[in-house]
Amino acid sequence: MEAAVGEKGEPCGLDVALAVIGGKWKPLILFHLRSETRRFGDFKRLVAGISEKVLIQQLRELVAARVVVRHDYQQVPPKVEYTITEFGTTLADALMPLCEWGVRHRSTIDAIMPFR
Template sequence: MADIEPTSAPAFTCGLDATLRIIAGKWKPLIVYFLAQGPCRYGELRRAVRGVSDKMLIQQLKELEAEGIVRRTDHKEVPPRVDYTLTPLGHSLAEALAPLCVWGSDNMAAVARVLAERETWSR
């Protein structure tokens, strides 16, 4: 019988690589941001993360739960009530994202100008 090798952890090129594998995509950082404000029900998250489809929000929440960032609590009630919260690992990620939020707030006008200019390139 052949020896089965244990699964090894993915190789990361640096800490940023590890972080980006968790928060990759448009919606995960926003989900983490809004959950950092406190527990949310699904409908609250859907309203907060404007523009996300139900399918994508559900998929992203499931991935974040599988990655240990989000905890889903089903209260086993009728009508159904489910809350999402950050785990301790999720809170530490939210703290790491906080400087990016500050940078975005401080540079919102400049970013808006750059994005508006970029729109003219494709015309």
Template sequence: MKKRSYSCGLDAAVDVVGGKWKALILWGLHDGPRRFGELRRAVPGISEKSLIIQLREMEHCGLVNREVYHQVPPRVDYSLTDLGQSLNQALIPLGEWGEKNMEIIEAIPAA
């Protein structure tokens, strides 16, 4: 398998958190572990299939921990790893920038 190579730290970070949903999923998990249904409600607009795919990718990258409880009914909790928590902290200033500039961003015509 070929080793990944990045030109800078931002390149590496965007590779891990890129896409429409990953940052929102990270934010959805910031208060602690959530079950799949809770997480889906915390990320409005995401389909079940997309959430499953994104969670698998994030688990593979080491951002999310998936804990299965063998009980009836089956239960699975998702939580942030230390790496996921540190990435979430790094995204807070970006979210603050978005809040501050939301009106300007919303006024940009769609491409």
């Protein structure tokens, strides 16, 4: 993959970051994993609007990118937990300014994009 370069030749890693967290749900999943290990059911409650199928897919992609670790306890009933990796924490930390921007500008965005 060729690195993105700005007009003045400065490197931009957005292409790399978006390859890992692209989509609507992965940043929200990472946000909820920053503070503690979570189970699948936690995400279904915390990430409003995500389908089970999409949640499974997004978690698999985050595991494949080594941002999240999946621990299957191999028991009945099933118990599976997800934990953010140290590598994933660096990405989640990088997303926090964007989270703060969203908090500050929520009312403006809601007015401009009421059906988002």
